[in-house]
Amino acid sequence: MRDIIDRLPGSKIREVANAGMGRDDVLAFWFGESDEPTPEAVREAAVASLNRGETFYAHNLGLPELRDSLASYTSALHPAVAASRIAVTSSGVSALMIAMQALAGAGDEVVAVVPVWPNLTAQPAILGATVKRVPLKTHKGAWRLDLDALLGAVTERTAVLLVNAPNNPTGWTLTRDEQQAILAHCRRTGTWIVADEVYERVYFEPGAAAPSFLDVANADDRLVVVHSFSKSFLMTGWRLGWMVVPERFTPAVGKLIEFNTSCAPVFVQRAGLAALESADGFVPDLVQRLKACRDTLVPQLAALPGVQVANPLGGMYAFFRVEGQDDSLAFAKQLVAQAGLGLAPGAAFGDEAEGWLRWCFASRDPGRLTLGVQRLSRFLESIRL
Numbered sequence: 596m597r598d599i600i601d602r603l604p605g606s607k608i609r610e611v612a613n614a615g616m617g618r619d620d621v622l623a624f625w626f627g628e629s630d631e632p633t634p635e636a637v638r639e640a641a642v643a644s645l646n647r648g649e650t651f652y653a654h655n656l657g658l659p660e661l662r663d664s665l666a667s668y669t670s671a672l673h674p675a676v677a678a679s680r681i682a683v684t685s686s687g688v689s690a691l692m693i694a695m696q697a698l699a700g701a702g703d704e705v706v707a708v709v710p711v712w713p714n715l716t717a718q719p720a721i722l723g724a725t726v727k728r729v730p731l732k733t734h735k736g737a738w739r740l741d742l743d744a745l746l747g748a749v750t751e752r753t754a755v756l757l758v759n760a761p762n763n764p765t766g767w768t769l770t771r772d773e774q775q776a777i778l779a780h781c782r783r784t785g786t787w788i789v790a791d792e793v794y795e796r797v798y799f800e801p802g803a804a805a806p807s808f809l810d811v812a813n814a815d816d817r818l819v820v821v822h823s824f825s826k827s828f829l830m831t832g833w834r835l836g837w838m839v840v841p842e843r844f845t846p847a848v849g850k851l852i853e854f855n856t857s858c859a860p861v862f863v864q865r866a867g868l869a870a871l872e873s874a875d876g877f878v879p880d881l882v883q884r885l886k887a888c889r890d891t892l893v894p895q896l897a898a899l900p901g902v903q904v905a906n907p908l909g910g911m912y913a914f915f916r917v918e919g920q921d922d923s924l925a926f927a928k929q930l931v932a933q934a935g936l937g938l939a940p941g942a943a944f945g946d947e948a949e950g951w952l953r954w955c956f957a958s959r960d961p962g963r964l965t966l967g968v969q970r971l972s973r974f975l976e977s978i979r980l
């Protein structure tokens with residue numbers, strides 16, 4: 596086996612979850628998904644497809660009708676995007692890997708804004724690239740970009756800049772001005788931007804989506820935008836995503852899809868089409884419900900003594916720290932074992948997030964969040980006694 600694979604750290608979120616999965620007395624908020632199943636109309640579209648016998652290989656780049664539908668969906672949120680720039684992938688994480696396979700090989704430099712969902716930085720490492728981490732800075736519980744530090748880190752030697760905003764785990768979101776400055780800089784250095792915008796619709800500020808690089812870039816800029824059906828359509832288990840790329844790049848992506856997964860399953864793509872058909876009503880409604888969850892959880896967390904937390908503008912996570920708790924993995928394991936509360940340790944997202952905890956607040960029942968805070972509060976009191 597390659598050394599690099601041997602050395603890859605296992606998921607610390609899984610490490611905590613493995614300690615508590617299967618226990619019904621644990622309230623689990625460790626994974627990045629809602630406890631609500633995919634809408635029925637979407638599930639039925641998949642069932643109907645299977646019943647029609649759509650069980651065969653399909654186009655590498657996705658069903659033409661799904662690519663058309665994704666182009667319309669994207670064009671309604673951002674400047675017009677042609678279907679020829681869309682590639683359907685078997686999940687957002689597969690889209691990220693394909694982007695990385697196309698752009699960064701052994702010895703190449705990738706700059707990543709961190710902390711971030713660990714898959715983003717593991718992928719270039721697997722390919723043999725070196726990852727230079729540019730940390731967000733904390734201020735009163737909120738995370739902010741140090742733009743000068745980022746621009747200083749991206750040079751002519753940087754093949755790819757990886758940026759995920761709205762960010763998992765911190766909720767940090769890029770501003771339009773920051774996007775413009777980053778794009779202008781990357782044009783000068785010849786660096787590709789891989790923008791993970793899977794949470795663009797899970798955005799609580801005015802507007803239908805968080806600021807996107809698609810709003811500021813030209814169609815032929817070195818930009819790959821990665822999306823997923825997982826978060827805004829409650830479809831984590833379906834493994835369906837897509838990417839928006841410059842048209843000249845589409846054939847290369849088609850080849851890589853062939854060698855990775857060959858195509859997304861047709862019945863899953865039919866489900867994706869049904870999701871897009873109901874997007875205008877479904878997504879804003881989901882975002883309102885997620886906002887209610889955020890507004891239930893964050894103020895209650897903020898009211899606990901010694902807790903530092905900021906209101907995330909986007910994403911589905913409250914990211915917080917508890918004074919005196921500097922080992923997030925040990926603390927998260929203790930919370931599972933002794934308080935029946937399942938959270939993700941900050942260390943899972945990089946050393947920069949050590950001492951923090953991530954709480955996914957996407958829940959059908961905001962009452963579960965209140966119950967979770969009560970458990971945390973009781974536990975903190977018990978260790979202070």
Ligand SMILES: Cc1ncc(COP(=O)(O)O)c(C=O)c1O
Pocket residue numbers: 627686687688689712759762763791793822823824825831834835836
């Ligand atoms: C930042 C980020 N990017 C990408 C993904 C991947 O989404 P999926 O592979 O489910 O489409 C996730 C999932 O948690 C994520 O948090």
